[in-house]
Amino acid sequence: MHTPVVFIDGDQGTTGLQIHARLQGRDDLRLLTLPEHERKNPQRRREAINSADIALLCLPDDAAREAVAAIHNPAVRVIDASSAHRTAPGWVYGLPELDEHQAEHIARAKRVSNPGCYPTGAIALLRPLVKAGLVPADYPLSIHAISGYSGGGRAAVERHESPGMVQAPTLQLYGLELAHKHVPEIQQHAGLSARPMFLPGYAAYRQGIVLSIPLQLCLLPGRVSAEQLQACLEQHYQGARHVQVMPLHHQGPATPLNPEVLNDSNDLRLALYANAEHGQVLLTAIFDNLGKGASGAAVQNLDLMLAALQAQG
Structure with missing residues (x-):
């Protein structure tokens, strides 16, 4: 054979x-x-x-x-x-x-x-919700994501890890012209009709991404709740080997998101944080920028x- x-x-x-x-x-x-x-x-x-x-x-x-x-x-x-x-x-x-x-x-x-690395998290969160009609295709989305410096490629890794290395900045935002090359990819494959705002950054660790997307429930159609958003993601990823949908986090103390927790794996972890009093939901994704x-x-x-x-x- x-x-x-x-x-x-x-x-x-x-x-x-x-x-x-x-x-x-x-x-x-x-x-x-x-x-x-x-x-x-x-x-x-x-x-x-x-x-x-x-x-x-x-x-x-x-x-x-x-x-x-x-x-x-x-x-x-x-x-x-x-x-x-x-x-x-x-x-x-x-x-x-x-x-x-x-x-x-x-x-x-x-x-x-x-x-792309960032689009993986953004599309995984948005595509099921947009397809189900829970998030309008023209919603004014803002996507924020922080990656380890390896997201800058081999040159960035060598700059921060070779002898005589340059210390990586604690946090550095980029793409401030709001024209990052990942935006068309996110828009097309998430099924969006409006261009999302995307702001990425690098931090002083090697690898791992934490990505977040805030939603105002009052801007969603009908009376969409955090529970409906959660159920949609759970149903979409039921049986998915490499995607974990965590339980819904309601208002109250929450464990901080660690971007490095899935490093060296091909897994993607999605979680929703909700504040019913203020009608706000935060969609989040964690994964390895060198993995998934x-x-x-x-x-x-x-x-x-x-x-x-x-x-x-």
Whole structure:
């Protein structure tokens, strides 16, 4: 029986290294990587990608587009970890939990775009609520998220962890021009008609994201309650292996949210905090920006595609 060949293009970046580590020791695939002196050789990269059953692209956006354009073997399937194709026609969005059919779409797709780290949490919270009509598609949403500095890629990790390192700032907000590249992805895949406001930041720890979205109940249709929002998420993610929906937190003392609690996993933890007196709800998500926000999600999608290949014989 043919052992599927998986080629990682860009395996020396943060996401590529993590994917490589997650695939080590597996005997259900053959991992193809290029030696260091060939990694920037266009001809060798073309040969490698066209010889693979599945190619994982861990490249900057322009390089990812070039890699896809270089594919002439119609059998090659692609998982792109860049943001180049996340809103592109013809690409399947690589969030298996998006709806009840998404995992099957991913399994059979030729082209899969891996979700961005921040959009993973925002879409996981919003998509079920918008689809159910509990949150209007034109709600004036504000999304705030803090990531570990590894969200800045390999350069940021080396800057803060190499000898002579620069101390990471306690907290640094960015994207202050309110035009972050993740916004169209969030808007499209959450099913929003109005552009959300998105404010990200980095903090002085390595990895992990805490993301929050405030809601005013008086702006929701009818008399939507926190309990209805909670029930919607619980129903949507019932049986989801990698998504935990925590019990509803009502007004009162709450355990602080720790962005690092799911590090080195592919899990996503969703929780709602409600204050009935003031009619306010806070949607929250915690996950590893290098796990469910990047390499973990890529391997999850890869496993779906490998299972489909195996089923085909």
